[in-house]
Structure formats: C-alpha cells, structure tokens
Amino acid sequence: MDARQTSPSVARNRDPILDVLRRVLAPRARVLEIASGTGEHAVYFAAAMPGLSWQPSDPDPAARASIAAWIDASGIANVSPPLAIDVSSEDWGAGRTFDAIVAINMIHISPWEATLGLTAGAGRLLSERGVLYTYGAYKRGGRHTAPSNESFDAWLKERDPRFGVRDIEDVEAAAKQHGLHLREAIEMPANNLSLVFRR
Numbered sequence: 001m002d003a004r005q006t007s008p009s010v011a012r013n014r015d016p017i018l019d020v021l022r023r024v025l026a027p028r029a030r031v032l033e034i035a036s037g038t039g040e041h042a043v044y045f046a047a048a049m050p051g052l053s054w055q056p057s058d059p060d061p062a063a064r065a066s067i068a069a070w071i072d073a074s075g076i077a078n079v080s081p082p083l084a085i086d087v088s089s090e091d092w093g094a095g096r097t098f099d100a101i102v103a104i105n106m107i108h109i110s111p112w113e114a115t116l117g118l119t120a121g122a123g124r125l126l127s128e129r130g131v132l133y134t135y136g137a138y139k140r141g142g143r144h145t146a147p148s149n150e151s152f153d154a155w156l157k158e159r160d161p162r163f164g165v166r167d168i169e170d171v172e173a174a175a176k177q178h179g180l181h182l183r184e185a186i187e188m189p190a191n192n193l194s195l196v197f198r199r
C-alpha cells in the first residue's frame with residue numbers, strides 16, 4: 001500500500017516558499033521541519049537544496065507514514081526519517097541543535113499553545129545564527145488582510161474553536177520571549193506571509 005498523501009496547496013505554495021528558503025537558509029543548514037504533513041515539502045525542498053540536511057516531523061502517525069513513503073519514493077539522501085514531534089509537549093527536541101526550524105501552515109491549524117511551544121523550542125534548539133521560518137495566513141494589528149483570510153478564519157474556528165488566524169504581533173511577542181526577533185515579513189501568494197525570525 002502506498003502511504004503517500006498529497007495536499008493541493010503544496011503544489012501551489014512550494015515554489016514561492018522555496019524562493020524564500022533559498023535566500024534565508026545557509027547552504028549547508030541542518031533544518032528541522034515541524035508539522036511536515038504529507039512530506040511533499042520535505043522532499044521537494046531537500047531535492048532543490050542538496051546541501052541541506054532536512055529533518056521532517058509530525059505528531060500524526062498517518063502523516064509520518066506519508067512522509068516516509070515520499071522519502072522512499074524520492075530516493076534522495078538528505079532527508080531523514082520523520083520524527084514524532086508535538087511542539088505542545090514539554091521539552092520537545094531536547095539535546096538537538098538545528099540551524100533552521102521551518103513550520104508551514106501550522107500556527108493557525110493548532111491551538112495557540114502550539115505556537116508558544118514552537119517558539120520556546122526554537123529558542124532552545126536553534127544555533128546562534130539560527131532561523132525560525134513560519135508560513136501561513138496572519139492578521140495585522142488585529143485585522144484580517146483579506147476577505148478570504150476572514151472566511152478561512154471562520155472555517156478554522158468551526159473545525160476547532162482553538163484554531164484561528166493569529167495576529168502577527170502575538171506571534172512576534174511569543175518569539176521575542178525566547179530571544180527570537182522578527183526580521184522579515186514577506187508577502188506571499190494568496191494573502192499568506194513568510195515570517196523570518198532570528199536572534
């Protein structure tokens with residue numbers, strides 16, 4: 001049985017995200033991807049940037065099976081088998097160091113505690129020149145940046161009232177508590193943003 005899952009949004013966002021990652025990641029960076037989902041991003045980015053070592057992860061066993069299957073099918077060597085990481089858990093990733101942590105489309109599709117856990121873990125795990133990269137929909141100053149994001153927010157909250165499009169300022173404040181500062185907010189297609197945090 002082929003465990004590979006596909007997400008239609010990955011085909012749309014992977015090239016714009018790749019353009020940003022090529023610029024912000026060091027060529028030989030050790031990257032931890034949080035919430036890898038299907039695993040399509042992991043194999044796409046690792047194949048496009050062969051100097052990187054890419055560590056995917058997801059708390060969901062079906063997602064990890066999909067990630068592993070995409071890795072097998074791709075035959076590329078610079079992606080490791082997926083880890084089971086839930087960023088809401090205490091002390092996740094203990095004892096490891098990475099040059100970058102990448103979280104695509106997780107912050108709004110998880111309880112706020114996940115963002116607090118992501119930023120705390122990034123503060124612990126990232127090397128001195130490390131980068132935290134997040135991608136998704138965000139509000140600015142408490143306001144949606146597009147009507148499509150407003151309806152997306154309502155849809156998310158119907159799925160789970162703890163989910164929702166976050167204020168960029170709240171994410172920035174959470175990261176700052178762990179010594180990470182928002183250096184860039186890059187406009188992406190479909191009213192998404194790339195956020196780049198560094199020490």
Ligand SMILES: C[S@@+](CC[C@H](N)C(=O)[O-])C[C@H]1O[C@@H](n2cnc3c(N)ncnc32)[C@H](O)[C@@H]1O
Binds near residue numbers: 007058059105
């Ligand atoms: C919408 S999917 C995005 C997957 C992938 N990054 C993408 O863009 O296609 C959200 C992912 O967040 C993961 N997730 C939810 N809560 C999480 C948590 N507390 N820690 C880590 N990952 C989490 C889910 O398992 C799911 O794979």
